[in-house]
Amino acid sequence: MTTFNSLGLSEPVLKALDFMGFEETTPIQEQTIPLGLEGKDVIGQAQTGTGKTAAFGIPMIEKIDKNVRSVQGLVIAPTRELAIQVAEEVNRLGKNKGVRALPIYGGSNMDRQIRALKDNHIVVATPGRLLDHIRRKTIKLQNVHTAVLDEADEMLNMGFIDDIRDILKSLPEERQTLLFSATMPKEIRDIATKLMKQPEEVKVKAKEMTVENIEQYYIEIPEKHKFDTLTRLMDIDAPALAIVFGRTKRRVDEVSDGLQARGFRAEGIHGDLTQGKRMSVLNKFKKGRIEILVATDVAARGLDISEVSHVYNFDIPQDPESYVHRIGRTGRAGRKGKSISFVTPREKAQLNLIEKLTKKEVERLSVPSSDEARRGQQQIAVEKLIETTGHQGLEKYQQSASELLEQYDASDLIAAALKMMTKERNEVPVRLSSVQPISVKGAQRNKGKGGGGKKPYRKDGKRPYNKHGNKSRNYKGKGNRSFQNKGRNNSK
């Protein structure tokens, strides 16, 4: 166990860490904070939810002179939501030291940003908006000594390489550059290395690329049954907060409309929404006012919402890396999480690619039946009833309870109470537009995935549900055609 104390951090930063409840370092923090403090360039790769933000945030804050009123640290992040979140975490870490961070991103008022820039030591920006400021000369970067690319591979992958290069060119030569992500494909790392000075590579040793505390499952399912299966899973799992990833904006809209039609508190988020709408949906989700966030990959990276208990890949992602980030929205900071990915029969090769990247086998589940879903709902009522027996104030009901028990059979009474408490399953028909399955370039059709049989769907390890009908059928692909990888479709 390594404490932050042993890293030689300043009192105000230690106090902030204490306030935030960080007791010991995570492995990536333990390894990169000393390098960051020494001024070394660092490429840091560690699993999702393991504290990379503080790993770069802490040394950056330590190196800020709060009396110099100019931007000294710069973080670049791929999305607006992430820029805001990172700025919040940096502000928490820097609070006692008097170090302030400002998020700047497209879709918000430029003049206001310009005014606010004067009072901040650190800027957390999306690449496009930052370049706007640089080109209009509305931001002064000559005092920047530390630059961080958070989710570096994503930004370089998205074709932002020229933007990033232009941004870095506008910073002083004498600076430190840090690069972080949970994934770092070799070709991207090679590009990145060219932007840095003899970077130290820190790759936290982990057998698998995904964190162990996420239980990973997949369900093989034809496209047309996905939606009903999703709502069944939700009825059984009763997630605290869930994120459902869809492939396109239209898909996200349709799935969130469908979920609403079935009585779930769901809303969608994707790149076509206004900034205001995106923020309001995300805030509602963080506060639990909606329970399901339906999203494109725009929400796949970096977002840290601790209560997210389930991630559903309604559509399997095009990039295997994206899978790592998507499921990483759950199981953060040591919490438990569960991910379930829908794979159409023609997409098995894509699943194999994912397993190859993550070095982790994804376990197969059978399609839950509507009877299992109904029992799932009933189980929720059972748990609620049991929990309520521990509540105070039950004595007010004891008199009625004894009277009832004199007249009726106890099990009839409990059955009636459960019936009243069990949510009726809403199965209004929902139709989605058809989509193309993901295709893998030159993919070998999956020839019998290893890993034994599938597991019947169950809410947890303790209560097995019998399998009912609905076995996944043997869908045959149309021959062994290899599919063209359409590359990244710009559909976030």
Ligand SMILES: Nc1ncnc2c1ncn2[C@@H]1O[C@H](COP(=O)(O)OP(=O)(O)OP(=O)(O)O)[C@@H](O)[C@H]1O
């Ligand atoms: N040392 C620590 N002790 C306890 N909690 C921590 C510690 N470091 C970070 N955290 C918390 O863990 C959560 C995840 O951290 P963070 O968002 O930095 O993860 P990440 O590695 O950047 O993940 P991703 O790859 O998804 O971006 C945050 O809520 C953060 O406040």
Ligand SMILES: [Mg+2]
């Ligand atoms: Mg992060």
